[in-house]
Amino acid sequence: MNNFDKYAELLLKKCLGMKKGQPLVITSPIECIDFVRILAKQAYEMGVHDIYFDFTDSYLKSYQLLNFEDNEFENSLFFNKKIYDEYAKKDGAFLMLSAEESDVYKDVDSDKLAKANYISRTSRPIYKEKQGKYEVAWCIAMVSTEISSKKVFPNDEKSKERLWNEIFKACLVLEDNPLDAWDKKKENNKKNVNKLNSLNLKKLHYTNSLGTDFSVELGKGAIWCGADEEMPDGTPLIVNMPTEEIFTSPLRDSTEGIVYASKPLIYNGTLIDKFWLKFENGKVVDYDSEVGKDVLKTLIEFDEGSSYLGEVALVEYDSPISNSNILFYNTLYDENAACHLALGIGFPSCYENGVNMSKEELLEVGVNQSNEHTDFMIGTSDLRIVGTTFDNEEVIIFENGNFAWN
């Protein structure tokens, strides 16, 4: 097996836990057709019969966005993803292959991008609900394309091959047995997750030299999770490949203070950089950005819930992706290089019995609801996080960017 074969096997077997006869949806840039053929062939060999291929192309999408008139978005089949609901109904698995090609969209109005995004997200409510509860298998993984690799390695003629190699490295594909390597990594992650859950934390207070000084509170039922998602039938999933993070959903109305981003954010294909957000009673009440302030506004005002946090995630500054010192311009990777937060919907699986709750019930216990969920990085080498337990004891969680107890 070459590295592409090994990567495909990792995604299908370890991330999605594909079963015989299970339908599969593969979303991929057209440019990666060769890798999709490898995936399809392996999936069929595993006994999959029915695969739906959802091909995308940034150039075609940007042309469409530049030319669409406002009233044509709603009914457009271009951005509509209702076919996901068809496959969610029959318990299909979903593999989303992503490449960050934001530069292609530089001439497109950010409102139009947001609108297209909104249609894509809201046109598949059944999928979205099942995805949040891990009732369908899903995984987001990166692929290397001409444009996305040039962004990461602008001066390398063989940028595409080089980015593929970084993907293989970060996903442990270069190990003798990537499947075993991920079992070991998950085991280690589990130790930190168990430690955090045993602490019974009610509050986290973040500070660093950027100026970050804010706190969030956790509900009684909050659960820390990390790369050990399970479907109701017990099938283990890895929904983000790779993943280093340990995360939970904070109480929606609890965030207070100011937080500075430590890395750039790509939203709807556009760069937001050097920004801060100020929270009161959980809600963003002020913000600024040196680059892309209008796009940041679009994100925050996307809907009611997009101005509240849905996720707090802990990632050691001394992690493989962080140590690579590569800025991937892709949240999937960059979020594994630093502690982060997310504006938008929280995770039902991060709250006790949350997967059996309705949206209204989740909101009631403090898990934020939104059609948005966007991560942004806040971790630095001097980040300190002090926790307070429900017994009002203080405990240091992070010191100098890493877990205090490791």
Next chain:
Amino acid sequence: MNNFDKYAELLLKKCLGMKKGQPLVITSPIECIDFVRILAKQAYEMGVHDIYFDFTDSYLKSYQLLNFEDNEFENSLFFNKKIYDEYAKKDGAFLMLSAEESDVYKDVDSDKLAKANYISRTSRPIYKEKQGKYEVAWCIAMVSTEISSKKVFPNDEKSKERLWNEIFKACLVLEDNPLDAWDKKKENNKKNVNKLNSLNLKKLHYTNSLGTDFSVELGKGAIWCGADEEMPDGTPLIVNMPTEEIFTSPLRDSTEGIVYASKPLIYNGTLIDKFWLKFENGKVVDYDSEVGKDVLKTLIEFDEGSSYLGEVALVEYDSPISNSNILFYNTLYDENAACHLALGIGFPSCYENGVNMSKEELLEVGVNQSNEHTDFMIGTSDLRIVGTTFDNEEVIIFENGNFAWN
């Protein structure tokens, strides 16, 4: 403009007559993404807003066919083309870019291919009806892919570029002004069409040295057509690019005698070669083939109408594609190298007032009905066709493979 730009302009402006604001469906092999981007960009510049991209890949399709179980075909979204009906309803234009990649399907059961084909065809009844009446603009054109070009030029390392060049040549893209060149060609074609229509033919009798000896009759309302299709609003179309043929639909029950194919036929991706068909009262009553007899059987038995003729087409043996001496393994091109017939549905536009008739009415006047329409070549350098007019006069139509009067 390079040749790709010129080809794109020809297809959009001259073949489809694209109008500002008109929706567009482009079907293309994934491999031709670069050409699709050119098409899309030009279409948007012409004022098109809404394009639906229907990408195909022979490898993925063959994997799917090899692995689908029988009961999974019906509901499969893979072969379903109902989205065409959505676009037909809003008067979209349809550009089908085709490449003959039959070799990829060599391990696939011909019944499965036929089934997938059947679903594709019958899942878009509105499109099919409007297509037949030119109520939607449509065009089939060839593109060059790795596999299809290797089939045509097996020993040429640059087969893909070479086939593109043959496409440009056959479509007059290498002329200074391809759009004007097609106007001239259509004018010339029109003269032969007018001559044939003025003859008031009721019968054609074909003979050649292969052994062909058969006749077909034409109804009183039969109309000869040739590359001058028009939409109800007067927009001229070229539905097959390129096209040399002049064609009509014969009386369904009138075919008598034996006809020998003069070139191979690719059906559902499989080769049928050196075959003959024997007709009685319009219907195929016997047949044989040296290669692909089972596939020929599938075609003839596809439905009731697929054992009757829906088209007779006249092409001079001395035509550009014929003179190129290249076998393209693609009916779109090869049909322009020789006189041919088609099993399956006839053309409403080839019968007086036919576009306003229902299927039942068309069948009543003798225009065959079917979900099938497959051309096969019968023209040779010694083909002779003798016509009989409704005034019972004999007139020689073809002599030595060409129009007798040119």
